[in-house]
Amino acid sequence: MTSLETLLEKARQYEEDLISFLSGFVQIPSVNPPGDMSQAAAYVEEFLGKWGLPTRRIEPEKGVITIYSSVGDGEDYLMLNGHMDVVPEGDHDKWSIPPFSGRVVDGYLYGRGASDMKGGLSALIYAYAVFTQYVDSLDKKLSLAAVGDEEVGGRLGSLYMAKELGIRPRYVLLGEPSTLGYYNIGEKGIVWYRVHINGEPAHASVSPYVGRNAIKMATEVINRIYGLAEIDFDVPEELLEVARKSGEKARKMVGAEGLEKIFFRLSCNAGIINGGVKTNVVAPNCTVEFDMRIPHGLTVDKVIEMVRERLSDIEGVEIEKVAGEDPNYTRPDTYLGKVVEESAGAEAGIRPEPSLVMGATDGRHFRAYGSEAVVYGPGEWERIHGYDERIKVDDVKLAYRIYLRTLYRMLVG
Numbered sequence: 001m002t003s004l005e006t007l008l009e010k011a012r013q014y015e016e017d018l019i020s021f022l023s024g025f026v027q028i029p030s031v032n033p034p035g036d037m038s039q040a041a042a043y044v045e046e047f048l049g050k051w052g053l054p055t056r057r058i059e060p061e062k063g064v065i066t067i068y069s070s071v072g073d074g075e076d077y078l079m080l081n082g083h084m085d086v087v088p089e090g091d092h093d094k095w096s097i098p099p100f101s102g103r104v105v106d107g108y109l110y111g112r113g114a115s116d117m118k119g120g121l122s123a124l125i126y127a128y129a130v131f132t133q134y135v136d137s138l139d140k141k142l143s144l145a146a147v148g149d150e151e152v153g154g155r156l157g158s159l160y161m162a163k164e165l166g167i168r169p170r171y172v173l174l175g176e177p178s179t180l181g182y183y184n185i186g187e188k189g190i191v192w193y194r195v196h197i198n199g200e201p202a203h204a205s206v207s208p209y210v211g212r213n214a215i216k217m218a219t220e221v222i223n224r225i226y227g228l229a230e231i232d233f234d235v236p237e238e239l240l241e242v243a244r245k246s247g248e249k250a251r252k253m254v255g256a257e258g259l260e261k262i263f264f265r266l267s268c269n270a271g272i273i274n275g276g277v278k279t280n281v282v283a284p285n286c287t288v289e290f291d292m293r294i295p296h297g298l299t300v301d302k303v304i305e306m307v308r309e310r311l312s313d314i315e316g317v318e319i320e321k322v323a324g325e326d327p328n329y330t331r332p333d334t335y336l337g338k339v340v341e342e343s344a345g346a347e348a349g350i351r352p353e354p355s356l357v358m359g360a361t362d363g364r365h366f367r368a369y370g371s372e373a374v375v376y377g378p379g380e381w382e383r384i385h386g387y388d389e390r391i392k393v394d395d396v397k398l399a400y401r402i403y404l405r406t407l408y409r410m411l412v413g
């Protein structure tokens, strides 16, 4: 059996190839929407084929492709997971380096998807290829999924795999950009809903004595709903510490006072308002659309119920749920998380901490089917989905070596 030292030694020779692979990957505009992954999928397929690794194409809808590969046998296996799709690049003139150049300048590789998340995915793909190449007689299973449908929700990517194909690994390691000092074990939930307010029209000249103005009522509705964002909720005991630390991290990163409470509270945004018919008519109707992110311990249904209760004494109010997902998490003491911590410690002297995030990753789709999902990957947060997205080349290489150590520990011991 190859020793860890030998594996890491062998791995060094592929570091520059890894960066060229990433550059080529970024040059493929796998933008979603529209979400045609043909070119990106062929790129990954070809690479795995060259390394003699099996590939399976999962294509629930034409062009929406996931490349899946696995070696070895066993039930309690580990999956490496990353998405190939990227968000639209926006106005090319706002980029100082073209969005699909994959160019390296001063130690950073630039382009849409560099951080989110072709950098992490490339590191996972290389770790998978090199590990399976040099560690023989593996008696456990390991798999890799380069998915094609993350940026629009994952229904035809990771969710499809878990739900329709029954691909439900014990552990999933996702290479989304958590930055190397943290790994994510849980995500807040989300709910979108509309509040429809029905008033009573009248002539403007006799207002506010006659009629009931739905726009005026909306101000009361909005204030009451924002009040929900001032309540501290109870998160599950085992998440207390992580929720507190994640809040501190968020406050520091964003630089907004109060944000440290975000993992104990609902966020609240009234994003769209529509109402009224004419300036001289007392508004007979108004609709306000809300987005709330849900802390662990609450559910979508519970939030809707609280909103309903808050507004119950206002006549003519209806609440319409538009979309929602409950919060999700993997236990903070998950073995995979501990291995990632130790691997990062041994490789780089960093001790990544478990944390919660406000946004969603594909981890939630596997958690829903019992997997323990850990999100750990390189990237630069500030420019994700923005202009001049980039990733530090050294971070990609470092992530690759940390992944190799993680694989060794998980599969060999």
Ligand SMILES: [Zn+2]
Pocket (backbone or CB within 6 Å): 083, 116, 117, 150, 176, 177
């Ligand atoms: Zn992503």
